[in-house]
Amino acid sequence: RRQLLGQIGGLAGVSILSPASLLVAYNTEAIAADDKRAAPPQRITNGPFDVDFRLRAEPDTVPILPGAPSEVWRYTAALMRGPQDTLTSVSGSYPGPLIRLRRGQRVRARLENPLPEDTTVHWHGLHVPPDVDGQPRLPIKPGEDMTVAFDVVDRAGLYWYHPHPHGPNGGRVGFQSYAGLAGPLIIEDDTERALNLPAGDQELILVLQDRTFAGENELTFVDGMRSMMRGFFGDRVLVNGYSPTAREVGTRPYRLRILNGSNARIYKLAWSDGRPVTVIGTGGGLLGAPEQRPYVTLPPAQRIDLWVDLSDAKVGDQLALVSDAYNSGMMGGYSGLPAGARFELVPLHVTRRADKGPPLPKVLDLDLKTSSTTPATPIRTFDLRMEMMSGFSINGRQFQGAVVADDEIVTLGDTEIWEFVNDSMMPHPMHVHGLQFAVIERSKRSGLRGWTGLDAGLVDAGLHDTVLVLPGERVRIVLTFTDFDGLYLYHCHNMEHEDNGMMRYYRVRS
Numbered sequence: 072r073r074q075l076l077g078q079i080g081g082l083a084g085v086s087i088l089s090p091a092s093l094l095v096a097y098n099t100e101a102i103a104a105d106d107k108r109a110a111p112p113q114r115i116t117n118g119p120f121d122v123d124f125r126l127r128a129e130p131d132t133v134p135i136l137p138g139a140p141s142e143v144w145r146y147t148a149a150l151m152r153g154p155q156d157t158l159t160s161v162s163g164s165y166p167g168p169l170i171r172l173r174r175g176q177r178v179r180a181r182l183e184n185p186l187p188e189d190t191t192v193h194w195h196g197l198h199v200p201p202d203v204d205g206q207p208r209l210p211i212k213p214g215e216d217m218t219v220a221f222d223v224v225d226r227a228g229l230y231w232y233h234p235h236p237h238g239p240n241g242g243r244v245g246f247q248s249y250a251g252l253a254g255p256l257i258i259e260d261d262t263e264r265a266l267n268l269p270a271g272d273q274e275l276i277l278v279l280q281d282r283t284f285a286g287e288n289e290l291t292f293v294d295g296m297r298s299m300m301r302g303f304f305g306d307r308v309l310v311n312g313y314s315p316t317a318r319e320v321g322t323r324p325y326r327l328r329i330l331n332g333s334n335a336r337i338y339k340l341a342w343s344d345g346r347p348v349t350v351i352g353t354g355g356g357l358l359g360a361p362e363q364r365p366y367v368t369l370p371p372a373q374r375i376d377l378w379v380d381l382s383d384a385k386v387g388d389q390l391a392l393v394s395d396a397y398n399s400g401m402m403g404g405y406s407g408l409p410a411g412a413r414f415e416l417v418p419l420h421v422t423r424r425a426d427k428g429p430p431l432p433k434v435l436d437l438d439l440k441t442s443s444t445t446p447a448t449p450i451r452t453f454d455l456r457m458e459m460m461s462g463f464s465i466n467g468r469q470f471q472g473a474v475v476a477d478d479e480i481v482t483l484g485d486t487e488i489w490e491f492v493n494d495s496m497m498p499h500p501m502h503v504h505g506l507q508f509a510v511i512e513r514s515k516r517s518g519l520r521g522w523t524g525l526d527a528g529l530v531d532a533g534l535h536d537t538v539l540v541l542p543g544e545r546v547r548i549v550l551t552f553t554d555f556d557g558l559y560l561y562h563c564h565n566m567e568h569e570d571n572g573m574m575r576y577y578r579v580r581s
């Protein structure tokens with residue numbers, strides 16, 4: 072047992088080297104030069120701070136499956152200042168604390184790294200300055216810490232945080248978040264509170280992650296050629312760090328806020344009785360109005376906000392949120408649960424009668440604003456391809472550290488259309504740091520096979536920081552670069568793809 076743990080938890084024995092990362096020229100000189108050019112770090116905004124907390128990434132041993140506890144890396148946190156409910160937990164297992172912030176707060180966090188390797192803390196989806204964004208060019212070294220501060224300016228919604236280190240041998244996002252470093256972050260505001268959506272124990276916050284365990288419950292992470300191609304797939308799915316377990320509910324509406332924190336798995340969320348799925352929000356907050364889907368397609372890093380009304384249920388009824396089957400077009404060879412397998416996620420057992428609760432509002436956000444385009448709005452194209460020797464690329468390039476090409480520079484204040492064209496056989500959940508965007512067009516260009524049975528569940532309305540681009544698709548998004556100049560990342564959020572180079576910086580020039 073010791074030895075396996077050593078391989079998985081300890082780092083010396085784990086090789087995350089892959090052909091792709093070996094081919095990536097990781098340009099440390101360019102990074103150094105870039106840091107000199109850059110303005111002085113904006114990591115510290117002045118106080119006073121409304122919220123002040125400490126977040127530590129550390130090894131721990133926690134119960135996950137029945138039997139022996141598992142060794143993980145997890146975030147622990149302590150609140151120095153701020154509302155008591157700023158830090159709570161969705162689990163007694165490994166997922167990071169639920170960080171609950173309010174729009175308008177000024178936040179300071181001291182990030183501590185007692186791990187044996189570099190890490191960072193990235194606030195996924197938040198509009199924060201480059202230097203507090205947890206990018207790989209600003210690692211927190213083993214034994215060191217970093218203090219960051221930012222204003223909470225984003226819409227109310229479910230965001231999340233996770234590491235983002237990338238060294239000469241490739242990225243460690245997949246490994247570190249797999250080891251347990253990831254947590255949900257909620258932003259609240261008055262607009263949302265006025266809607267009176269289900270709260271307290273009628274609000275379920277669910278973090279979905281697939282994992283594989285060895286014989287004595289050791290977390291097992293498989294790297295190599297196969298996972299570089301399609302990403303890591305575990306042999307079971309954990310919800311908030313535990314095997315799916317039934318939740319007791321009453322006869323009333325519930326709000327389910329779901330984060331796909333998996334390395335590579337795409338979920339096809341559906342109700343076991345075939346009822347439509349009611350969507351009220353996406354990663355960037357509430358939709359203008361609720362939408363219904365037969366099922367919801369949730370790629371890695373995306374969040375979805377669902378509403379389900381159990382008012383008409385009877386005590387004793389059961390309903391489950393499942394991940395339904397789809398065709399991934401990939402034959403065999405899975406050591407884990409294949410992409411496209413059907414399994415149960417959240418069984419709900421109706422055990423009590425309850426007040427009906429307020430109905431679902433017909434309008435959720437009257438002034439949901441997205442950037443508007445004109446025929447003159449520039450279009451920037453990103454071609455997603457598979458290179459023969461090295462893996463996935465964006466416009467023929469892979470990660471090279473903090474350098475940008477001429478066509479990766481945008482201007483502060485500008486609005487642009489970015490189009491992602493997927494000419495590969497794998498889906499790519501494309502993520503842009505530092506902002507929320509709108510999806511304005513999705514079209515099929517070619518008949519690349521596989522990954523069918525997911526289209527009807529795509530939720531393109533609302534605001535997003537991550538958008539799924541299926542094989543053969545062209546997806547257009549519109550984004551506006553505001554407030555902060557400097558470097559940000561854009562990448563595929565299949566963690567094995569990003570760690571193997573499907574990631575680049577872009578620069579916002581003032």
Ligand code: C2O
Pocket residue numbers: 193195233235372502504560562564
């Ligand atoms: Cu979830 Cu580059 O991040």
Ligand code: CU
Pocket residue numbers: 193194195196502503504505
């Ligand atoms: Cu991000």
Ligand code: CU
Pocket residue numbers: 463497498499500563564565568569573
């Ligand atoms: Cu990808």
